[in-house]
Amino acid sequence: MNVWLDAILILIVILGLFIVASTRLGTMIHIFGLQSLFLGCVPFFLYAKEMELYIIFVCLAAMVLRGLIMPYFLFWAIRHVSVRSEVSPLIGTGTTLLLSGFAIAGAFLLASKLIFPVKIGSDMVIPSSFSLIIMGFLLLVGRNKAISQVIGYLVLENGIFLFAILLLKKMPLLVEMGILLDLFIAALVMGIVVNHISVEFNNTDTTQLTTLKD
Amino acid sequence: MTILLLLHLTILIFFPPLLLGFIGKTKAFFAGRIGPPLLQPYYDLYKLMRKASVYSVTTNWIFRAAPMVSLAAILSAGILMPIAAMKPPVQFWGDMILFVYLFALARFVIILAALDTGSSFEGMGASREATFGCLSEITMFLNLTILALLSRNLSLSEIFLGGLSSSWLLVGPVLILVVVSFFLILLVENSRIPVDDPETHLELTMIHEVMVLDHSGVDLAYILYGKAVKLFIFGTMLVSIIITFRTGDSLIDTAFFILEIIAFAVLIGIVESTMARLRLNKVSFLLFSAFIFSVFGFIVILVRGH
Numbered sequence: 029m030n031v032w033l034d035a036i037l038i039l040i041v042i043l044g045l046f047i048v049a050s051t052r053l054g055t056m057i058h059i060f061g062l063q064s065l066f067l068g069c070v071p072f073f074l075y076a077k078e079m080e081l082y083i084i085f086v087c088l089a090a091m092v093l094r095g096l097i098m099p100y101f102l103f104w105a106i107r108h109v110s111v112r113s114e115v116s117p118l119i120g121t122g123t124t125l126l127l128s129g130f131a132i133a134g135a136f137l138l139a140s141k142l143i144f145p146v147k148i149g150s151d152m153v154i155p156s157s158f159s160l161i162i163m164g165f166l167l168l169v170g171r172n173k174a175i176s177q178v179i180g181y182l183v184l185e186n187g188i189f190l191f192a193i194l195l196l197k198k199m200p201l202l203v204e205m206g207i208l209l210d211l212f213i214a215a216l217v218m219g220i221v222v223n224h225i226s227v228e229f230n231n232t233d234t235t236q237l238t239t240l241k242d
Numbered sequence: 243m244t245i246l247l248l249l250h251l252t253i254l255i256f257f258p259p260l261l262l263g264f265i266g267k268t269k270a271f272f273a274g275r276i277g278p279p280l281l282q283p284y285y286d287l288y289k290l291m292r293k294a295s296v297y298s299v300t301t302n303w304i305f306r307a308a309p310m311v312s313l314a315a316i317l318s319a320g321i322l323m324p325i326a327a328m329k330p331p332v333q334f335w336g337d338m339i340l341f342v343y344l345f346a347l348a349r350f351v352i353i354l355a356a357l358d359t360g361s362s363f364e365g366m367g368a369s370r371e372a373t374f375g376c377l378s379e380i381t382m383f384l385n386l387t388i389l390a391l392l393s394r395n396l397s398l399s400e401i402f403l404g405g406l407s408s409s410w411l412l413v414g415p416v417l418i419l420v421v422v423s424f425f426l427i428l429l430v431e432n433s434r435i436p437v438d439d440p441e442t443h444l445e446l447t448m449i450h451e452v453m454v455l456d457h458s459g460v461d462l463a464y465i466l467y468g469k470a471v472k473l474f475i476f477g478t479m480l481v482s483i484i485i486t487f488r489t490g491d492s493l494i495d496t497a498f499f500i501l502e503i504i505a506f507a508v509l510i511g512i513v514e515s516t517m518a519r520l521r522l523n524k525v526s527f528l529l530f531s532a533f534i535f536s537v538f539g540f541i542v543i544l545v546r547g548h
Contacts, residue, residue: 035414038542045531049527125534132538
């Protein structure tokens with residue numbers, strides 16, 4: 029079972045790398061949806077021996093919200109503001125990919141140094157979640173378009189969710205709240221930021237926000 | 243034992259051009275054509291062997307020596323590589339380093355020969371080949387290091403003859419990473435389609451083909467044959483990583499191996515028929531991805547402490 033969990037975690041990180049490496053928004057959203065679906069599978073493998081109803085519920089909620097509804101909204105958003113791709117990212121895709129590679133190495137090194145109070149089912153959950161968080165950060169700082177920044181934020185959230193899965197036994201309600209918070213944030217970001225930028229400036233390039241205007 | 247060694251050498255020497263035949267057939271099938279016969283690469287080599295070579299007056303001995311040296315280096319790498327379940331004729335501790343550098347030597351002499359012609363077109367190809375070569379070499383080494391760590395051995399024959407079968411159960415995901423990364427490297431090293439087009443000789447995105455434009459006759463036959471052998475060796479390696487199951491009987495294993503390597507050729511053909519060639523500046527991107535795949539696998543192996 030452990031091998032399957034490893035396989036899924038490695039796949040999740042690699043899908044993260046794909047998101048970081050691609051410039052087309054459509055591809056990024058598709059891959060993000062796929063990543064979230066796989067992420068929803070993790071608790072099934074992590075808690076295979078002590079399965080309970082609320083775990084299944086949390087998994088399904090995460091899968092449906094992040095894997096289906098969120099990509100749907102994102103696609104709606106890119107249709108709405110009609111952007112197709114990240115033309116000139118602040119940090120080039122090759123550089124971002126290389127930085128992500130270093131980030132993964134750092135995450136694994138860091139996670140091997142940390143000491144945890146409880147025993148964790150797999151020693152790869154934490155480094156994978158760190159990697160996702162850092163990759164999300166890289167997307168947030170390295171891209172110009174608001175929508176790719178939203179995707180970066182969601183990848184970051186995926187990393188946090190992966191970490192939160194470890195707490196699923198202790199405080200399931202908190203994890204559930206976290207999932208719902210993501211949806212709220214996404215709706216907020218998309219509704220306010222994307223629309224307002226596009227209304228004000230006729231495109232969704234966030235670099236325009238730094239220029240003063242009265 | 244001697245018979246097995248002879249069988250190993252026979253497959254190594256006579257089989258590789260057939261791979262190109264299978265790739266050609268697959269591509270023809272996807273294009274809806276009948277395509278050249280399976281043995282066409284052999285006919286091509288035979289035709290080239292009978293022709294005389296033409297040498298430019300600006301070239302010197304390097305240009306004449308390069309095809310021979312590169313073919314010799316590639317064949318020497320081939321005798322370090324176990325085929326099917328047969329032990330290679332030559333094996334020693336740490337031969338995987340020699341294995342990688344024999345390919346580097348083959349590439350180096352071809353680059354020298356390309357520069358020797360003084361043609362700017364070939365110089366451009368040489369520069370590209372050197373760039374991609376040095377990027378793919380790191381990844382190749384990293385992949386071999388992972389395999390060596392898993393099987394706790396530095397000899398190719400020990401790695402591929404039984405060292406990996408238990409690893410698939412323990413760290414299967416890492417081996418999948420290695421396989422993906424190695425397949426990308428294989429496409430780059432053998433100048434297959436997403437990177438380079440082996441069919442044409444006169445296009446500006448050419449990498450490998452452009453370097454051998456001035457070679458003719460026997461020299462060209464050596465280079466084409468060397469390329470086929472290189473593809474065969476890389477394919478053997480990929481197949482040996484993926485399929486570790488062996489029956490124990492040499493003949494049955496060999497028969498299985500032939501089937502596996504033909505499946506590999508068909509896979510290459512499918513990749514070539516379904517993908518378009520990448521833009522040149524995207525190729526380094528492909529190499530980056532291969533590198534990061536293997537770095538990721540390497541880190542996981544280190545953390546797991548195998």
